[in-house]
Amino acid sequence: MDVLRTPDERFAELPDYPFVPHYVGIGAGDALRMHYVDEGPRSGPVVLLLHGEPTWSYLYRHTVPELVAAGLRAVVPDLVGFGRSDKPGGTADYTYQSHVDWLAEFVARVGIAGATVVGQDWGGLLGLRLVAQSPGFASSYVACNHGFPTGDMEPNDAFRSWLEYSQSVPELPVGEIVLNGCATDPGDRVRATYDAPYPDESHKAGARVFPVLVPIRPDDPASDAVRAARGVLSGWERPFLTVWGEQDAVTRGADEMFHALVPGAKGQQHVRLDAGHNLPEDAGAELGRIVADFALSVAGARR
Numbered sequence: 001m002d003v004l005r006t007p008d009e010r011f012a013e014l015p016d017y018p019f020v021p022h023y024v025g026i027g028a029g030d031a032l033r034m035h036y037v038d039e040g041p042r043s044g045p046v047v048l049l050l051h052g053e054p055t056w057s058y059l060y061r062h063t064v065p066e067l068v069a070a071g072l073r074a075v076v077p078d079l080v081g082f083g084r085s086d087k088p089g090g091t092a093d094y095t096y097q098s099h100v101d102w103l104a105e106f107v108a109r110v111g112i113a114g115a116t117v118v119g120q121d122w123g124g125l126l127g128l129r130l131v132a133q134s135p136g137f138a139s140s141y142v143a144c145n146h147g148f149p150t151g152d153m154e155p156n157d158a159f160r161s162w163l164e165y166s167q168s169v170p171e172l173p174v175g176e177i178v179l180n181g182c183a184t185d186p187g188d189r190v191r192a193t194y195d196a197p198y199p200d201e202s203h204k205a206g207a208r209v210f211p212v213l214v215p216i217r218p219d220d221p222a223s224d225a226v227r228a229a230r231g232v233l234s235g236w237e238r239p240f241l242t243v244w245g246e247q248d249a250v251t252r253g254a255d256e257m258f259h260a261l262v263p264g265a266k267g268q269q270h271v272r273l274d275a276g277h278n279l280p281e282d283a284g285a286e287l288g289r290i291v292a293d294f295a296l297s298v299a300g301a302r303r
Helices: 064-069 096-110 122-133 157-168 174-180 188-195 201-213 223-233 254-261 279-302
Strands: 022-026 032-039 046-050 073-077 115-120 138-144 240-247 271-276
Touching (some): 064 073, 096 223, 122 223, 138 254, 157 201, 174 188, 271 279
Parallel strands (some): 046 073, 046 115
Antiparallel strands (some): 032 073
16 A cells, blocks of 8 residues: 655645644554544543544534534544545545544544534534444444435435536645535635645545545445444434435435434434535534533533
């Protein structure tokens, strides 16, 4: 595996991102280095925030301060291939299962247990796999604009268009893609910050391949694992909240699917916001306040 590492100078003076970097080694011989944000009291209830495609922990820069202000510990990893984490250079290095395994090892190394897990986009597809396979990993879950497909239903036209575009465009314009998934335009400095992890196309293998890894066929390599995870979720009674950006054609209506699937979603104060697919970029502080109230209520109920 050819592993690339983005030079640190690419991350100098990022707007609204004052967080001290933390790193942990994963994989055989700690061959891969994962970066993560770790803010707030170590003794506080943990909120694990998982980003999607093609963002990184920067997505949650306005969410983290709200959680910390509420006395929570906010942990935000950069998935392998994204942000300040190492980037295997070949698309064949990435599979749905490898991402699950990398994230599971990260969680074990950092000591995450009993967390409120927030998943957005691919962060949800990975987070829910961990919820299903590790009973002590999550005390509760917050879904933000993601599905959990098995490939048994046809993807909608919006996803098919995204899939075709992501695999055909000669250069993947990461910053532009992120902002196109927002309801508001945060400006050129933010666009440039989403481009920062990728000095050139060789660093974008993870971002390039992620859309292809979404199960869209019944016989996809990951379909059985997702079916099994959905089976676990169909009996999951821990609190499950959806916070959805309404201006998202790709995941429109998926929040209602979770309401029907997961027993723990019953009776929760589910939220829809005037936001796009990349909801934490549009409404990060508001998301932080919602998650803080939810996580504290869960922690209080557990005492």
